[in-house]
Amino acid sequence: MHELSITRSVVAIVAERAAGRRVTRVRLQIGALSAVMPEAVRFCFGVCAADTPLAGAALQIDEIPGLGCCDDCGAHVPLDALVGRCPDCGTASLRVIAGRELNIKEMEVESCV
Amino acid sequence: MCVTCGCGNTEEALTLHTAEHEHVHADGTRHTHSHPHIPGFAAVPFRDAALHSHAASVPGRDTRTLQLESQILGKNQVTAERNRSRLAARGILALNLVSSPGAGKTTLLERTLTDLKSELRFGVIEGDQETSNDAERIRATGVPAVQINTGTGCHLEADMLQRALEALDPAPESLLMIENVGNLVCPALFDLGERAKVVIFSVTEGEDKPLKYPHMFAAAEVLLLSKTDLLPHIRFDIDLAASHALSVNPRLRIFRVSAYSGEGLPQWYGWLKSELALCRVPA
Numbered sequence: 001m002h003e004l005s006i007t008r009s010v011v012a013i014v015a016e017r018a019a020g021r022r023v024t025r026v027r028l029q030i031g032a033l034s035a036v037m038p039e040a041v042r043f044c045f046g047v048c049a050a051d052t053p054l055a056g057a058a059l060q061i062d063e064i065p066g067l068g069c070c071d072d073c074g075a076h077v078p079l080d081a082l083v084g085r086c087p088d089c090g091t092a093s094l095r096v097i098a099g100r101e102l103n104i105k106e107m108e109v110e111s112c113v
Numbered sequence: 114m115c116v117t118c119g120c121g122n123t124e125e126a127l128t129l130h131t132a133e134h135e136h137v138h139a140d141g142t143r144h145t146h147s148h149p150h151i152p153g154f155a156a157v158p159f160r161d162a163a164l165h166s167h168a169a170s171v172p173g174r175d176t177r178t179l180q181l182e183s184q185i186l187g188k189n190q191v192t193a194e195r196n197r198s199r200l201a202a203r204g205i206l207a208l209n210l211v212s213s214p215g216a217g218k219t220t221l222l223e224r225t226l227t228d229l230k231s232e233l234r235f236g237v238i239e240g241d242q243e244t245s246n247d248a249e250r251i252r253a254t255g256v257p258a259v260q261i262n263t264g265t266g267c268h269l270e271a272d273m274l275q276r277a278l279e280a281l282d283p284a285p286e287s288l289l290m291i292e293n294v295g296n297l298v299c300p301a302l303f304d305l306g307e308r309a310k311v312v313i314f315s316v317t318e319g320e321d322k323p324l325k326y327p328h329m330f331a332a333a334e335v336l337l338l339s340k341t342d343l344l345p346h347i348r349f350d351i352d353l354a355a356s357h358a359l360s361v362n363p364r365l366r367i368f369r370v371s372a373y374s375g376e377g378l379p380q381w382y383g384w385l386k387s388e389l390a391l392c393r394v395p396a
Contacts, residue, residue: 001267002299009185017179024176028185035302035328082327083361092360104181111175 003040004048006102010041011048014107023054025108031064033082033099038063066099189303192271196278196306204286204394205236206385209269209305211329212313213322214295217339217372219247221313222290224372226254229288229382233389236283238291240269247292257281268299271306288389301328308392309334316340316347320354323361330361335368337381342371 014026030038038061045059066079070086071093077086084094184190200207210218219239226235237258239247248260259281261273274291283289291307293300301310312333314322317340323330330336336358338351355367366384370377 002302005266005268005270005299005303006185009188013181013183013185013188017181017183025178035298082331083324093363102185104183104185106178106180108176108178111177 001040003036004044006036007041007044007048010045010104011052011054013104014054015052017107018053018109021053021109021111023057023107023109025058025060026054027060027062027105027107029062029064029101029103029105031066031099031101033066033079033096034102036102062105064099064101067097068094069097070094186302186304189271192275193304193306196271196274197308199278200283200289200306200308201392202394203283204392205283205289206287206389206392207289207291207305207307209291209293209300209307209310210313211293211297211300211310211333212295212315213297213318213326216295216313216315216318218292218295218313219250221337221339221370221372222292223250223254224375224378225290225382225385226251226256228378229385230254230256233386234284234287236281236287236289238274238277238281238289240273240292240294242266242294257283263294267294267296268303269293269305270303274305286389286393288385297322297326297329301326301332308388311335311337313337313339314354314358316343316349316351316354320350321357323354323358327361330358330365333362334364334366335384336365338367338369340371340373341369341376342374 010026010028014023028041030036030041041061042059049055049057066081068077068079068084068086069075070077070089070091072091073086073089075086075088076097077084077094079094079096079099082096083092085092086094197207210222212218222237226237229235235256237248237251237256239245239251239258239260240263241247241260242263242265244262245260248258251258259277261269261277263269263273269291281289291305310329310333312329312335314336316338319325336355338354341351343349344351351369358365358367368377368381368384370381372378
């Protein structure tokens with residue numbers, strides 16, 4: 001359940017950046033090959049955000065599909081696992097070019113009055 | 114009706130429910146999403162707030178969007194890099210030993226320390242959820258060891274290593290063995306500042322373990338296929354296991370070892386010595 005640590009990191013980074021302002025929305029990017037389950041992060045978020053400036057904030061998660069590039073023929077291949085084969089030339093040497101993302105894209109805070 | 118999203122599911126019948134449903138925000142924007150509903154949690158305020166308020170803009174309040182582009186594991190990474198440069202400055206070779214529980218990490222480590230302690234200096238950091246049994250086993254070999262108990266945590270993180278390094282204060286040009294919590298999933302994601310991850314995979318597991326847990330095998334540089342003394346007694350195709358591991362990570366260096374018979378240990382020790390030599394700080 002590394003998603004709990006991951007979510008704690010999200011809350012720590014966003015709370016620091018919020019500098020005392022209330023956070024109303026957080027937008028994450030989680031790749032399909034990152035080994036992090038968006039559902040588990042959603043589940044942990046409410047618990048981790050309680051009693052922080054993120055309490056009650058909406059959580060938006062952009063799920064990035066996996067994509068590999070074939071080193072042999074250059075084809076781009078959708079990947080749902082770290083291991084795959086190129087459907088064009090059959091080689092197993094696919095380089096992951098998308099799907100490992102684990103980022104905080106943006107956050108929304110209440111403006112200071 | 115579900116009090117959280119208004120779907121037709123009843124409180125009693127709630128299990129895991131991930132159907133997509135639509136929301137309309139105060140500003141008129143619509144979107145669909147899905148999430149699990151769990152018995153007893155439907156009415157908990159955080160779920161309502163975190164999953165459903167979608168306060169893209171709270172009425173009557175001004176909000177501002179900040180672009181972050183931060184890596185979620187960025188803080189851990191910064192600490193890991195700091196650990197790595199401190200270890201490198203002292204010529205210490207740090208290895209992060211990972212495996213599922215029971216693959217034989219501690220036994221292999223005890224044998225390695227016993228065989229090499231007259232030639233090389235060692236320090237050991239033991240990670241487990243509970244008990245200091247493993248650190249005691251290591252100390253019995255005469256090598257200094259520090260135990261980290263993670264409690265409910267399922268992996269070590271870079272700041273835990275940082276604190277353990279302060280307690281252990283490993284000798285210059287020594288070999289630092291970090292035995293992670295037995296878990297083939299979570300430790301793959303957390304860099305501690307080690308030079309390499311060494312994954313231990315025993316012949317009593319399934320040959321397809323590298324395919325089931327590819328992240329760990331992809332993150333490692335060395336694979337120790339352990340407990341090979343048991344091969345005559347069990348059905349395990351070691352060549353198939355090695356080929357599965359290589360299909361996940363073609364760069365993996367593989368040693369077939371047994372802490373009991375000693376098979377493969379000279380090759381493993383040879384690798385340790387050559388890596389340690391690469392870490393040596395020029396005088």
